[in-house]
Amino acid sequence: MKLLFNLTRKSLFHRKVTATLTLMSIIMSVVLLLGVDRLRKDAKQSFQNTISNIDLIIGAKTGPSQLLLSTVFHQGFPSNNISFDFFKSLKQRPDVNFAIPISLGDSHKGYRVIGTSTSFFEHFYYGNKQPLAFETGQQFSKASHVVLGWSVAQTMGYQINDPIVVSHGIGETSFDHHDEHPFTVKGILKRTGTPVDRALYVSLQGIEKIHLDPKADMLKIESAEPISITAAFVGLQNKVMIFNMQREINHSRKEALMAIIPGQTFYEIWQIVSIAEKALKLISFFVLIATLIGLLVMMLSNLEQRRREISILRAQGASALQVGLLFIFESTLLMLLGIVLGCLALAGFVLLFQNTLQVHFGIYLTLPWADPHTLKTLSLMLIAGLLTGLVPAIAVYRRSLNQGLNAI
Amino acid sequence: MIETTNLAFNYDTNWRFDFKDLSIKAGEHVFIFGQSGSGKTTLLHLLSGILPSSQGQIKIANHCISNLSTIQRDRFRRDHLGYVFQQFNLLPYLSIQENIALPLHLSPIKKQKNKHTTHDMIDRIQLHEFSEHQTKNLSQGQKQRVAIARAMMGDPDVILADEPTSALDDANTDICMKLLKQVRSTIILISHDLSLKKYFDRALDMNTILNQPRQT
Numbered sequence: 001m002k003l004l005f006n007l008t009r010k011s012l013f014h015r016k017v018t019a020t021l022t023l024m025s026i027i028m029s030v031v032l033l034l035g036v037d038r039l040r041k042d043a044k045q046s047f048q049n050t051i052s053n054i055d056l057i058i059g060a061k062t063g064p065s066q067l068l069l070s071t072v073f074h075q076g077f078p079s080n081n082i083s084f085d086f087f088k089s090l091k092q093r094p095d096v097n098f099a100i101p102i103s104l105g106d107s108h109k110g111y112r113v114i115g116t117s118t119s120f121f122e123h124f125y126y127g128n129k130q131p132l133a134f135e136t137g138q139q140f141s142k143a144s145h146v147v148l149g150w151s152v153a154q155t156m157g158y159q160i161n162d163p164i165v166v167s168h169g170i171g172e173t174s175f176d177h178h179d180e181h182p183f184t185v186k187g188i189l190k191r192t193g194t195p196v197d198r199a200l201y202v203s204l205q206g207i208e209k210i211h212l213d214p215k216a217d218m219l220k221i222e223s224a225e226p227i228s229i230t231a232a233f234v235g236l237q238n239k240v241m242i243f244n245m246q247r248e249i250n251h252s253r254k255e256a257l258m259a260i261i262p263g264q265t266f267y268e269i270w271q272i273v274s275i276a277e278k279a280l281k282l283i284s285f286f287v288l289i290a291t292l293i294g295l296l297v298m299m300l301s302n303l304e305q306r307r308r309e310i311s312i313l314r315a316q317g318a319s320a321l322q323v324g325l326l327f328i329f330e331s332t333l334l335m336l337l338g339i340v341l342g343c344l345a346l347a348g349f350v351l352l353f354q355n356t357l358q359v360h361f362g363i364y365l366t367l368p369w370a371d372p373h374t375l376k377t378l379s380l381m382l383i384a385g386l387l388t389g390l391v392p393a394i395a396v397y398r399r400s401l402n403q404g405l406n407a408i
Numbered sequence: 409m410i411e412t413t414n415l416a417f418n419y420d421t422n423w424r425f426d427f428k429d430l431s432i433k434a435g436e437h438v439f440i441f442g443q444s445g446s447g448k449t450t451l452l453h454l455l456s457g458i459l460p461s462s463q464g465q466i467k468i469a470n471h472c473i474s475n476l477s478t479i480q481r482d483r484f485r486r487d488h489l490g491y492v493f494q495q496f497n498l499l500p501y502l503s504i505q506e507n508i509a510l511p512l513h514l515s516p517i518k519k520q521k522n523k524h525t526t527h528d529m530i531d532r533i534q535l536h537e538f539s540e541h542q543t544k545n546l547s548q549g550q551k552q553r554v555a556i557a558r559a560m561m562g563d564p565d566v567i568l569a570d571e572p573t574s575a576l577d578d579a580n581t582d583i584c585m586k587l588l589k590q591v592r593s594t595i596i597l598i599s600h601d602l603s604l605k606k607y608f609d610r611a612l613d614m615n616t617i618l619n620q621p622r623q624t
Contacts, residue, residue, distance in 0.1 A: 003513040007499075014501030312497040315458070316558070317486025317514040319479065 004322060008329040011309065015302070022298045023338055029291035030342025030381070031349065033284050034374060038346070040280045041373075042365050047270065050194040051233075051262050052125040054100075055242050058082065058090070058249055059231035061256040068265045071102050071231045073195050074112040078104050081228035086255055090232060095241050098123040100233040103207050103226065106166045111152050112199045113166050115207035115229070121147075123235055126194045136160055137187030143205035145186035151197040153188040154355070160185050164200070166210055181210040193364030204229065234259075292384050299331055299392045310396060324393030328386060335385025339378050409434035409594050410455065410566065414464035417450055425450050426619035427464070430612075434469075434565075437588075437595040439605055442614025448598035451617070452568050455596065456489055457481030469565045487517040490559030490593065492569035496551040498543040498558075505530060505539045508557045511564075518562025529557045533587065549580030556587050569597040573604065 012019045051072050059067045060080035069075040084101075091099045100123055103115030114120075121132050121139045137160045140147055146164055158164070163182040183202060191197060208224050236242060242261060249259035303310075310323050350365045357365055410432040418424045425447045432438050442448050453459040455466060457473050460481070465474045473484055485491075490511070498507045509526045512519045524532075530539045533553040535546075543551060552572060559567050569588070573581040585607040588595060597604065605611045 007502075010501040011499075308497070309499060312499055313514075314482070315456075315485075315491050315493070315497065316510050317482070317518075319482050319486075322514075 004325050004329060007313075008326055008333060011306075011326070012330060012333065015305075018298065018302065019334065022295060023334055023341070025294045026291055026335060026338025027342040027345055029287050029294075030339055030378075031346045032287045033291075033377065033381075034343065034346050035349070036280050036284045036287070037374065037377065038350070038365060040277055040284075041371075044270070044277065045366075046193055046364055047273075048266060049127040049192075050196075052127060052129050053123070053235055054233045054262055055236045055239065056234040056246060056249070056259045057231055057262055058234060058257060058259045061258045064258070064260040064265045065269050067231065067258060067260055068262060068269065070104065071233075072262065074114075074199055078230045080256070081230055082232070082257060083228050083255060084226050086257070087229055087232050090234065095237050095245065097235040097237045099235075100124060101204055101229045102231045102233060103204055104230040106168055106207065106210065108152075108164060108166050108200050109156065111149070113146075113207075114199050114201050115204045115226075116201055117204060120201065120233075124196070124233065126192045126196060130192070132192065132196065133190045135188045135190045137185070140186050140201070140203050140206070142186075143203055143209045144181070144183055145202070145206070146183035147187040147189060147201040148185055149189055149197040149199045149201075150191040152200055153185075158185050158188070160188070166200075166202075191364075288381065288384070291381075292388055295331060295334065295385065295388045296391055299327060299388060300395075303327075303392045303395055320396060324390075324396050327393040327396065328389035331389030332382065332386045335382055335388075338385075339381060343378075409436070409469060410596070411467045412455075412464060413467075415454065415461055415466060416463035417454055417459060418462040419450075424462075427451065427454075428617055428619050430617065432594060432596065434594055435592055436610065437608045438597070439608035439611040440596065440598045440614060440617065441600060441602055441605070441611060442598075443600060446614040447618060448600075448614055449570055451614075452570050452596065452598055455566075456491060456568050457485050486511075486515045488565045490562070490564035490567040492552075492555050492559045492567065492572045492588075494571040494574050496543075496548075496555045496575075498551055498554055500542060500544045503540050503542055504535055504546075504554050507543055507554055508561055510558060511561045515562060518564065522562045524561065524563075526561075529561060532590075533557045547580075548575050549577070549583065552576055552580065552584050553587060556584055560587075560591050560593075563591075564593055566594045566596065567591060569595065571599050571601075572597065573599065573601060 057067060057071055059071065059078070060082050062079035066076055066079065070078040087099065087101055090096060098119055100120045101115070101117055104112065106113040106115075118139050118141075125131055135150060135153075137147070146166075148158055152158065162185045164185060165182050183200075183206065189196065204226050205224055208226055234245075236245065246259040246261060249257050313323055313326075314320070347367055350367055354365055410430065412427060412430040414429070415427040416424060427447075440448060440451070450459065454461050455468070457476065458481075460478070461474050465472055467473070468484075469488055471484055471488070473481060476484060499510070502510070505526050508529055512522055512526075527536075527539070530536050533550075533556070535550060535553065538546070538550075543554060546554065552575070556569075556572070559569070567588070572588075573584055576584060581604070585604065588597070589607060595608075597608070
């Protein structure tokens with residue numbers, strides 16, 4: 001075995017150009033295969049991690065997906081508002097643990113500005129019940145304060161006490177800026193890997209302020225209450241009550257309201273998105289097939305090139321089985337090297353582009369190790385590499401020594 | 409040591425070699441000469457078990473190789489024969505030392521029987537200073553010396569040599585033949601070069617070995 005392994009190693013080194021090209025194709029395939037898989041999983045994880053301890057989201061009657069996407073993912077436009085009086089009554093209910101107001105409608109250079117209260121920083125959890133934390137500064141205490149999500153601060157290069165002007169509307173571009181009411185950066189949140197990173201947070205009074213006459217009494221504004229808000233994130237005292245309360249809200253006659261359970265709506269949205277997930281899975285599968293075909297083509301073309309070498313070994317006494325094993329060792333060794341180098345290349349890529357992907361796409365890519373599915377995929381690749389070596393090995397076994405010697 | 413009886417080989421339906429019975433003693437050095445296409449290489453391949461005979465029997469060192477399966481013939485060749493080719497057939501990615509030691513790694517019997525160390529053998533072919541070098545940079549004569557040393561390793565019962573000097577000049581031919589003469593193994597060397605006759609105990613003309621016209 002040691003001899004065969006040494007022969008494989010030296011023979012591969014002797015054919016270093018072909019071997020390197022094959023190895024590069026395997027590395028690329030491993031990077032693509034694991035990269036696509038990682039992207040698929042991390043996108044799903046980022047999606048699921050967005051919100052963690054909110055039992056109900058209450059908004060004006062609309063589609064559940066629209067309410068979730070607009071309030072949690074900052075995608076699309078919110079429908080009608082709900083009255084602030086309703087929100088106040090909601091907060092006072094004994095079965096409600098906390099209620100976070102959400103007011104949408106303004107933006108800053110394409111990033112959503114969210115009007116909320118300080119309870120947002122206390123009760124909004126993401127991932128596995130992780131609370132929001134501040135990278136620097138603190139939560140807002142005045143109508144002129146703004147707290148930035150991590151990506152906003154990173155991309156725009158904002159620091160504490162920097163002035164920020166908010167624009168009307170939530171489109172990428174706006175021509176209606178609230179220049180007369182600039183905000184001051186009071187705090188920057190730590191990275192969460194969720195849409196929280198890509199938004200700015202001001203108080204409800206701050207939202208009121210920018211829509212008022214600049215000459216209005218600013219002291220009054222600090223304690224002003226809005227007439228309406230976009231939605232409310234609600235946490236209940238007892239989780240058993242979620243469905244009761246949802247039913248109650250959805251049948252409310254005072255106001256056209258809708259309550260959704262985030263987890264349930266997540267699942268419904270993911271069912272739609274899962275077509276893309278399945279497409280990515282399919283791409284991964286074809287990448288693997290293409291790699292194996294490439295490896296097989298290389299092995300079979302080498303079989304012709306290596307006729308002489310094989311015949312010499314056979315004439316010196318190597319059995320057909322031993323020569324066949326050389327091919328199996330070679331394909332397995334190439335696959336093993338490709339997997340190791342491919343994983344390292346992917347890790348390098350992830351470390352290099354982790355921030356960029358997080359800032360621009362909201363996907364926090366994680367390193368591919370220690371994931372049972374990844375290990376299973378890699379083990380299958382290794383076995384497939386070994387089986388690929390079997391094809392030329394069988395061809396060698398079937399070819400008589402005389403055929404080889406005649407070719408010398 | 410080597411005996412053939414009614415040996416014949418059919419390449420296809422209209423191309424057949426019929427050989428007269430041969431008897432070669434242990435340790436005898438036999439030279440077989442003949443024109444190209446006269447069946448010399450076929451005879452050598454039959455004796456080595458590379459080709460299975462179509463008819464007749466071959467007995468080498470009390471082994472009837474005609475009755476052996478392909479795998480058994482492979483093992484017999486590995487353990488009892490040494491082979492020298494016209495084109496040297498050294499593995500280019502192995503060093504001189506590794507090429508010479510290759511038969512010992514493949515055959516446990518040769519490893520057990522072997523009386524020479526690889527270094528002794530390299531000394532005998534006078535390539536000591538290149539022992540770690542790959543064979544691709546050697547001259548033709550040096551390559552054939554390495555090939556002969558490889559065939560000698562493990563003291564095989566029989567060394568078969570197929571036109572080993574056809575690519576060599578006279579000086580290198582002489583070196584190689586003297587090297588071969590040092591072994592106690594039975595040697596069968598085939599060539600069209602009649603000048604090699606002087607190095608052997610016996611010379612056989614292919615025309616006298618073949619029984620019948622080749623074309624049927």
